[in-house]
Amino acid sequence: MNSGSQIFITLTLTLIAGLSSSIVFATVHQYQIEIDEKIDQAKVTACFDGKVPEYLSIARKSARQDLVQFPHSDQGKIEIQGRYWLTEGLADNACIVYAVSLKHYHAQRSRQSAKRKNIAYLEDNSWLWLPETITEKENVQLNFKLPEWAAISAPWHLIKNSKHQFLIGSQPQEWGYTLIIGDFNVTHAQLKGGQMLNIATMKTIPDPQPIIQWLTDTGNALGNYLGQYPVKQTQLIVIPKSKGGPVPWGDVSRGNGFGIRLVVVPSKDIQLFYKDWTVTHEFSHQLLPKLDYDDSWLSEGLSSYLQYVLMAQSQIITKEKAWQKLYQGFERGEKGTPKSNREPLSETSSNRRHGGGSGRTMRIYIGAAHCIFTS
Numbered sequence: 588m589n590s591g592s593q594i595f596i597t598l599t600l601t602l603i604a605g606l607s608s609s610i611v612f613a614t615v616h617q618y619q620i621e622i623d624e625k626i627d628q629a630k631v632t633a634c635f636d637g638k639v640p641e642y643l644s645i646a647r648k649s650a651r652q653d654l655v656q657f658p659h660s661d662q663g664k665i666e667i668q669g670r671y672w673l674t675e676g677l678a679d680n681a682c683i684v685y686a687v688s689l690k691h692y693h694a695q696r697s698r699q700s701a702k703r704k705n706i707a708y709l710e711d712n713s714w715l716w717l718p719e720t721i722t723e724k725e726n727v728q729l730n731f732k733l734p735e736w737a738a739i740s741a742p743w744h745l746i747k748n749s750k751h752q753f754l755i756g757s758q759p760q761e762w763g764y765t766l767i768i769g770d771f772n773v774t775h776a777q778l779k780g781g782q783m784l785n786i787a788t789m790k791t792i793p794d795p796q797p798i799i800q801w802l803t804d805t806g807n808a809l810g811n812y813l814g815q816y817p818v819k820q821t822q823l824i825v826i827p828k829s830k831g832g833p834v835p836w837g838d839v840s841r842g843n844g845f846g847i848r849l850v851v852v853p854s855k856d857i858q859l860f861y862k863d864w865t866v867t868h869e870f871s872h873q874l875l876p877k878l879d880y881d882d883s884w885l886s887e888g889l890s891s892y893l894q895y896v897l898m899a900q901s902q903i904i905t906k907e908k909a910w911q912k913l914y915q916g917f918e919r920g921e922k923g924t925p926k927s928n929r930e931p932l933s934e935t936s937s938n939r940r941h942g943g944g945s946g947r948t949m950r951i952y953i954g955a956a957h958c959i960f961t962s
């Protein structure tokens with residue numbers, strides 16, 4: 588399965604490299620973001636490099652409700668139009684100042700869990716207005732000023748040797764991300780190729796070191812297999828839970844960069860973490876760009892295929908076991924297939940949405956089969 592799949596993966600990597608090749612940015616807009624001592628408020632000063640973008644925008648119209656200080660500038664007028672701010676009338680190099688409440692994220696948080704005290708957990712963006720379009724040669728640098736005691740975890744590209752300075756990625760922020768600010772630890776673990784895992788661990792994890800090592804080993808296993816870890820930086824958020832398997836769930840986000848959230852049960856033996864497939868699966872999602880829901884069979888299939896291949900290569904499971912796991916998956920997938928017709932994959936996806944007989948497992952394993960046949 589090796590050399591053929593390498594070709595397929597190389598093609599994929601080339602695609603990704605093409606999308607994210609290193610570009611020298613001619614224009615870098617500078618955002619200063621000051622977070623107050625209680626993480627209740629963010630004061631944002633956005634200074635534009637040269638010509639001011641026509642519009643600044645945010646994903647949700649309701650974000651306006653969180654504004655505590657409406658945007659203003661000494662260098663011209665800003666017109667607020669729903670979730671857009673019309674800024675084209677501002678002079679070159681103008682700055683805009685506004686302030687936004689983060690309390691909303693506090694209230695939600697404290698109802699959910701007392702353990703997340705002193706952490707603002709932002710799963711939707713209702714605070715950061717960005718240029719509506721950013722050309723290839725432009726970027727936005729976010730410079731945070733945080734309380735002394737606070738850390739930040741974000742999907743953006745952390746600038747080398749800085750603590751809280753980031754460049755936002757080219758993927759739209761509307762694709763969603765998780766931003767957390769507050770009382771937790773951040774470790775920057777370097778992979779063999781120089782890529783970074785920016786790992787946030789909650790302080791309720793008694794000893795995060797073995798978990799950090801496990802994540803680093805998984806990142807390196809993926810890098811070894813592909814010849815290169817697929818992205819320059821990955822944001823990881825590790826949230827503890829008291830019961831369940833070692834890794835009860837994980838998910839990925841792609842807005843402005845790549846982020847993985849993992850719920851772990853830290854009391855479990857670390858060897859069980861290495862045997863769990865979840866993290867390898869989520870890491871493998873970084874190989875493909877965001878796909879439409881109808882095309883998710885490919886993304887899920889590739890991850891489901893790679894999770895077993897990588898575990899076999901790292902000798903966590905035997906080769907036979909890896910094939911057996913894939914075979915069992917195909918069997919489960921086949922059971923979900925309506926025998927009467929030969930439906931195209933896109934219909935399989937929509938049938939699932941409409942409650943048809945074919946399901947998620949089938950789609951995933953068709954994707955995995957596709958990866959094997961491509962190999």
Ligand SMILES: [Zn+2]
Nearest residue numbers: 868872887890
């Ligand atoms: Zn997945």
